[in-house]
Each structure stands twice: as C-alpha cells, then as structure tokens.
Amino acid sequence: MIDGMTPAAAYISIGTYALISLAATLLNTAHAVFVLLKNPGSAVNRLWSLAIFSLVVWGCGEVIMRSTDDIEVAAMVNRVCGIGFRLLPAFFLHFTLAFTEKPQFRKRWWMMVIVYCPALVFSFLQSEGYITKVTHLPWGYASTPGEGFLYYILWLESYFLWGLYLCYQKFVAGRFRRERKQALFILLGVVIPLLPSSIIDAVLPLLGIQFVRVSVVSSTITVAFVTYAIDQFQLMSLTPETSAKTVLDVMGGLLAVTDPSGRIVFTNQSFKEMLGVGEERIDRLRFLEFLEDGKELLLGAYENASAGTRSILSEVKLRKRNGRTFPGLLSVSPIASDGETVGFVHLARDITELKRVDQAIRESEERHRTVVETVSDAIIMIDENSKILSINSAAEEIFGYPVGEMEGQQLTKLMPEYLRHVHEAALKRYLDTGKKHRAWDGIELPGLHRSGKEIPLEISFGEFIKDGKHVFTGIVRDITERKRVQDALHQSEKRFRSVWENATDGMRLTDENGTMIAVNAGFCKLVEMKQEDLVGRPITATYSGSVKPDEMLEKYRRRFEQREIETDIERILTLRSGKTLYLEVTNSFVELEHGKALLLGVFRDVTERRLAEQKIQMLAHTITSMQECVSITDMENNIISVNPAFLRTYGYEASEIIGKNITVLRSPNNPAGL
The missing domain is CATH 3.30.450.20 (PAS domain)
Structure with a gap:
C-alpha cells in the first residue's frame, strides 16, 4: 500500500494498473490478428504477428501479477509469461530481415541460429528464474532484475538496434516513397516506446529504483504507428509495387x-x-x-x-x-x-x-534425310488414290525397279495380282469409316519383284493429314534372309531339343540366384529326383543334408556375378539318398538379352571309371609293397614295369631294365629252353 493512501484507495489503484495492462494486451492481440489476416501468405506479416503475440503473452503475465495477492502465483506467472518478452528481440530481428529484404541472411541456417539460439537460452533461464524475479510494489507484483537480467538487456538492445539499422537503410535507399514511409513509421513506432521502456523497465530497476512499468502500455504506441502505416501506406499489405515486384521476380x-x-x-x-x-x-x-x-x-x-x-x-x-x-x-x-x-x-x-532444341531439330532433319537415303528398308509415301508420291533408293534393291519408274505409279504395281483388289478395298473402307481392319505394325505380306518373283515383306504403316487429305507412309523390309534364318533356327532348336531330351549326360540351366530353370531327363536320372522336384528350386536341392545351403548359394551368386565359375571341373556329389557320385562338370554361360545370362551345366557320371582307377591304384600299391619279384611284360616279353623288390634282387636301376627283353635276366646256368 502506498503511504498516505486508504485501503480502499490502494485497492482501486491496484485494479486500475491491472486494467490498463489488460487493455493494452487486448489491443496488441487485436493488432496481431489484424496484421496476420491482412496478408497471411507474407513472411513479413507472420513474423510481425509473432513479435506482437510475444508481447501479448508477456502482457497477460503483467495483468495477472498486478491482480494477485499470492506471491507463488506471481512467481510462476513471471517465469512462464516472461518467456514471451525473452523471445521478442529474435522475432523483431527476423521481421526486419524479411521486411528489408535480406535473403542472403534470412535464408541461411546459421543466421537463424544466431537469431534464435540466444532467445532460447534466455527463455530457459527465465523459466528457471535467473532473468527476472518478482517483488511486491504498491501497484502489485512486478518483475525485478535477476542474475542474468543485465546480459539479457544488452542482448535485447543490440538486436533492436540491429533491426532498427536495417529499417533505416530501407528508409534511406527505398525506391518508392511508399517504401520509405513504411520504414519510417516502423522506426518511429519502435524507437519512441523503446526509449522510455529501456529507462523505466531496465536501467532504473538495475539501479534499484522502482517505477510503474510502462513497456506493455508503451507497446500500444507501436501498434498505433504500424496501424496508421498499414492504413495510409499499405504497410504489410499487397500493394501495386509489391505485386509488380513479385511478378517481376517470378x-x-x-x-x-x-x-x-x-x-x-x-x-x-x-x-x-x-x-x-x-x-x-x-x-x-x-x-x-x-x-x-x-x-x-x-x-x-x-x-x-x-x-x-x-x-x-x-x-x-x-x-x-x-x-x-x-x-x-x-x-x-x-x-x-x-x-x-x-x-x-x-x-x-x-x-x-x-x-539446343534448334540444333537438335536441324540434326534430326539431317539424320532423317540421311536415314531415308541410306536405310536398307524401303520408305514409300502414297496418297488416298494409292499413287506413290515418294520412294527412297532402298526400294530399288527390294523391288528391282529404278526409283524413277516407281514414283507416280500405283502401289499395286509392287504387289502380286491376287492382293491388289484386297489392298484397294481395304484402303477405300478405311477412308470411308476411319476404322482399321487390322493392325498397321509389322504386317507380313508378299511383294512382287520386277522379275515376277514373290518376296516376303514386313510392312508398317503410318499416316498424316496434309491439306485435308490423307497421306500414308509405309516402311517395307525384305525379310527373305530373316525367314531363312528363322527356318534354320527352328531346325537348330529341334536339334538342341533332341540333344537335351535324349542325352545320357545330365544337363541343367540355372539363373544368377542359383535357381534351376530347366533340367533334362539325364540329370533327373543322375540325381535320382523328379523334374517337378527340381525346377524352380535352388541347386542345393540335389545335395545331402550335410552341406550348408546358404553358404553354397552365396558362393555361387558371387562367382556367377563375376563370371568366375570354372569351365571344367570334377566334383563329388553326395545325393540326398546318401549315394556318392563322381562327376565331370562342364559349365558355360548362355548370354541373353538385356544383360541377363544363364549357366548351362553338363554333368557326366564317371563313378565307375573313378572306382576302377582307385582299384588299379590299390593294385599298383600292393605290387609295389610285395617282397617277391614282380615284372610286367608285353606280348613280346619286353619289360614294362618292375617292383622295388625286383630291382633290389637283380641289382638293376629302373632305367636300365625297363624296355629290355626279359631274356637278359636268364642265367647261363639255366637249362636250355627255360
């Protein structure tokens, strides 16, 4: 209570202070909404509204603190609503960057860090009570400086001065009178309330002098100046200048x-x-x-x-x-x-x-002329009466006529007799109805050579309208060689299928993932499995359960991709039944279209041969280990091989005895004929 005041007078004074703050806060709220709705798509309007809304948050706190008698409520409101005032310098500086058109700053992430990071730090410190505290004064509770208040004030003043300097630059360098007036009213609207507010709400409290806080009320001066500028000079409004500038910029x-x-x-x-x-x-x-x-x-x-x-x-x-x-x-x-x-x-x-497009068109036209004259396909252009309008030189090779003898003639000249009336009827039907009797792409029809011989052709048609008349273009290809190749390929496929189906060796086609695409009967017999149990399954399906399928498939895929699969290898395969096979495997890649490939594996069972070789090796080992003398000769008694015991007994080196006749070992003391 102020000295000399009655309790009733004190109560009325306190209510008046709160009412004044409330009126200023409501006015600020209306102004912020008004500016935002004036041009919601403008960053300038949005940022200015944010700055005013931060004052509204702070003003709400002032109203509550001047109305409550509870210090805990006042302290909590001060910590929370004071955050609005801590954010105000950042919003104002961001607004001036947008208003004065400084995209080199506003669109840089590091600039936004400079603008907003201090505001967030001071907001956090405010919520912890380090920036301002509360004290009870005759007009109610009010904010008083805390430990970090001085640092905050220095930051606030520097950001406001920065923003005001940008507005001053726009005022001096503005191209239009309206722009200069807008900058001037923002300068006046901020500077006039900023000076008394800085002294009363910042400097005096730091010196310990308490005076009625005026910042919330003085902000209405800013509202008045800006509102006047909006009304008179289209500040933050869509003006002819801004509209024209936007159009010119985009x-x-x-x-x-x-x-x-x-x-x-x-x-x-x-x-x-x-x-x-x-x-x-x-x-x-x-x-x-x-x-x-x-x-x-x-x-x-x-x-x-x-x-x-x-x-x-x-x-x-x-x-x-x-x-x-x-x-x-x-x-x-x-x-x-x-x-x-x-x-x-x-x-x-x-x-x-x-x-680039013009050059491409010229090059395209040149290529078109070159293609038309050099392509091996005949290109024929006819009118609605089937008269040949133009024809390229490739047609000479196909039909045997010089170009001059074909131009101006009926297209039917190049057809067998039995097809001419069919062509004329089809052309008339299309011109009358506009409906195609059959597809015009890749039609196979016979043509007539000058010699009278029919030639197989593939024809594709197109059309365009010129002077209201249909013009048809046909691309004609002699497919005599293709037919011959197709016949040869068909025969080759028959031979391959015969080999595939009747070969005793196992054959298997696999893809890059190790999936079996096809197997022949020989392979099925080899691995003792049915075809339906193999096709579509991984190659590991034929192995016994002792193998590690994932490792085997990964190794296969890696080698397939790098084309490092061995061409000729010998492999031991243990089937699921437990049976072991010795196989000779020949691998070769079958290259397909679009970079795809398959692996053809041919498997030959050499189990019997390998077992026989093992028996021979065992027999040779037995002979070598015997203590008795053993020699092997051919039909003429020439020594082919001897065991170590033989060499030790007769005292020969192997090189001395191999190839000699066995009679060299005969003792003169042996009976005749032995």
Whole structure:
C-alpha cells in the first residue's frame, strides 16, 4: 500500500494498473490478428504477428501479477509469461530481415541460429528464474532484475538496434516513397516506446529504483504507428509495387532497368540469380558488363533512342559474374517521359535450351534425310488414290525397279495380282469409316519383284493429314534372309531339343540366384529326383543334408556375378539318398538379352571309371609293397614295369631294365629252353 493512501484507495489503484495492462494486451492481440489476416501468405506479416503475440503473452503475465495477492502465483506467472518478452528481440530481428529484404541472411541456417539460439537460452533461464524475479510494489507484483537480467538487456538492445539499422537503410535507399514511409513509421513506432521502456523497465530497476512499468502500455504506441502505416501506406499489405515486384521476380526472363547511360537502377530476382549478382549495390554496375558480344548493338540503341527508335530485339551472348557465358535473346526498349528518354528496359531470355532444341531439330532433319537415303528398308509415301508420291533408293534393291519408274505409279504395281483388289478395298473402307481392319505394325505380306518373283515383306504403316487429305507412309523390309534364318533356327532348336531330351549326360540351366530353370531327363536320372522336384528350386536341392545351403548359394551368386565359375571341373556329389557320385562338370554361360545370362551345366557320371582307377591304384600299391619279384611284360616279353623288390634282387636301376627283353635276366646256368 502506498503511504498516505486508504485501503480502499490502494485497492482501486491496484485494479486500475491491472486494467490498463489488460487493455493494452487486448489491443496488441487485436493488432496481431489484424496484421496476420491482412496478408497471411507474407513472411513479413507472420513474423510481425509473432513479435506482437510475444508481447501479448508477456502482457497477460503483467495483468495477472498486478491482480494477485499470492506471491507463488506471481512467481510462476513471471517465469512462464516472461518467456514471451525473452523471445521478442529474435522475432523483431527476423521481421526486419524479411521486411528489408535480406535473403542472403534470412535464408541461411546459421543466421537463424544466431537469431534464435540466444532467445532460447534466455527463455530457459527465465523459466528457471535467473532473468527476472518478482517483488511486491504498491501497484502489485512486478518483475525485478535477476542474475542474468543485465546480459539479457544488452542482448535485447543490440538486436533492436540491429533491426532498427536495417529499417533505416530501407528508409534511406527505398525506391518508392511508399517504401520509405513504411520504414519510417516502423522506426518511429519502435524507437519512441523503446526509449522510455529501456529507462523505466531496465536501467532504473538495475539501479534499484522502482517505477510503474510502462513497456506493455508503451507497446500500444507501436501498434498505433504500424496501424496508421498499414492504413495510409499499405504497410504489410499487397500493394501495386509489391505485386509488380513479385511478378517481376517470378517471371522467367531477366529484367534490368537502366538510366540513359546504361547504369543499372533495378533488376528482378531472376537477373540476380542467373547472372550471379550478389547483394552489392546494383547502381554500381552497367548492363554492358553482362554482355560478351552485342555491345555495339546496345550502344547503338542508347545513342538512337532520342531519334524515336523503338525496341530492338537481337541475339546476344550474356556473361555471368563468374565469367561463364550463355546465349540470350535481348530486347531493349527506351523509357520516355515528356518526350525525353529517361532510361531503358532490358529484357533478356536464356535461349540455351532453345538453341539446343534448334540444333537438335536441324540434326534430326539431317539424320532423317540421311536415314531415308541410306536405310536398307524401303520408305514409300502414297496418297488416298494409292499413287506413290515418294520412294527412297532402298526400294530399288527390294523391288528391282529404278526409283524413277516407281514414283507416280500405283502401289499395286509392287504387289502380286491376287492382293491388289484386297489392298484397294481395304484402303477405300478405311477412308470411308476411319476404322482399321487390322493392325498397321509389322504386317507380313508378299511383294512382287520386277522379275515376277514373290518376296516376303514386313510392312508398317503410318499416316498424316496434309491439306485435308490423307497421306500414308509405309516402311517395307525384305525379310527373305530373316525367314531363312528363322527356318534354320527352328531346325537348330529341334536339334538342341533332341540333344537335351535324349542325352545320357545330365544337363541343367540355372539363373544368377542359383535357381534351376530347366533340367533334362539325364540329370533327373543322375540325381535320382523328379523334374517337378527340381525346377524352380535352388541347386542345393540335389545335395545331402550335410552341406550348408546358404553358404553354397552365396558362393555361387558371387562367382556367377563375376563370371568366375570354372569351365571344367570334377566334383563329388553326395545325393540326398546318401549315394556318392563322381562327376565331370562342364559349365558355360548362355548370354541373353538385356544383360541377363544363364549357366548351362553338363554333368557326366564317371563313378565307375573313378572306382576302377582307385582299384588299379590299390593294385599298383600292393605290387609295389610285395617282397617277391614282380615284372610286367608285353606280348613280346619286353619289360614294362618292375617292383622295388625286383630291382633290389637283380641289382638293376629302373632305367636300365625297363624296355629290355626279359631274356637278359636268364642265367647261363639255366637249362636250355627255360
């Protein structure tokens, strides 16, 4: 209670302070909603509304603190609602970046970190009670500086000064009077309440001097200035200037306005982005600096403007700031006022793609002419009466007539007699009904050679309308060789199928995943399984349960992909029945279309041969190990082999005795005939 006041007077004073704060808060709320609804799609409007809403949150806290008698409620409200005021500098600075059109800052992530990170830190400290605390004053509870209040005030003042400086720049450099007025009213609307608020709500509390807080109320001054600017100067509204600027910025062409000397005074956003112009002062540049060639033409347009010359249009080469060039179509038009040329409008368009398309069309036409004359297929164009309008030289090879003898003749000349009336009837029916009797692509029909011999042809038709008349184009291919190849292929397939089905060796086709695509009867017999139990299953299906199928398939896939599967190998296969086979395997890749391939494996059972070889090896080992002398001779008694015991007994080296006749071992003491 204030000294000298009665209890009733004190109560009335406190209620009045709260009511004043409430009125200011409601006014701020209405203003924020009004601005947002004025142009919801504008970032400027949204950011300004956020800044005012942060004041609304703070103002609600002021109202509650001036109305409550509970210090705990006041402290909680101070910590929570005070966050609104901690966010205010960040919202205001972000607003000024958008309002003053600073995309080089506003669109950079690191700039948003600079803008909002301190606000989040101070908001957290506010919620913990480090920025402001509460104290009871005659007009109710109020915020008082905490440990971090000074740092917050320094940050607040620096961000507001930064934002005000940006607005001042816009005020000085504004191109339109309306823009300058808008910047001026934002400057006044922020500076006028900021000065007393900084002294009363910041400096004095830091010095320990308590005075009625005025920030919430003084914010209504900002609302008044901004509302007036909205009403009188279309601040944060869709104006002709902003609409025109938006249209110019989003248009695809490059727009630059210069003074009579060619110095740039305005460009659209496309000009800046395409030519690499940064945020340097645009009035320091001349349009000529962006021309690689065509400068003489432009200078001529400048000089002749006074003579009443109208717009000029010319193809030029434009140069970016980094030195790269591109072709453009440039239009230069003088701007006249009271019969005097006051500037020029330069409208340029990047025609790189147009040039590419034009070049592609010319090349396509050239290729078309080349193809028509060099292709091995006959290309025939006929009219509605089946008269040949044009025909290429390939038709000479197919039909045997010179081109001159076919042009102007009826197409039926190139058909067997029995097909001519069919063609004429089909053409008439199509012209009458517009319905095709059969598909026009890949039709196989016989043609008639000059010699009278029929030739198999494949024909595809197309049509277009010229001067209201149908023109038909036919592409005719001689498929004599294809027919011969097809017949040969058919015979080859029959032979392959015969080999596949009747071969005693097992044959198996597998894909890149190790799945069996096909197996022949020999393979089924070899692995003792039915065909339906093999096709579509992995190669591991034929092995006994002792193998690790996942490892085997992974190894197969890796080798298949790298084409490292061995061509000729010997393999021991243990079947599911437990039976062991010795196999000779020959692998070869069968290349298909689109980079696909299959693996053909041919399996020959050599189990009996391997077992016989093992028996022979065992017998040889037995002979070698015997202590008795053993020699093997041919039919003429020439020694082929002897065992170690033989060599030890007779004292020979193997090289000395092999190939000798057995009679060299005969002792002279042996009886005759032994």
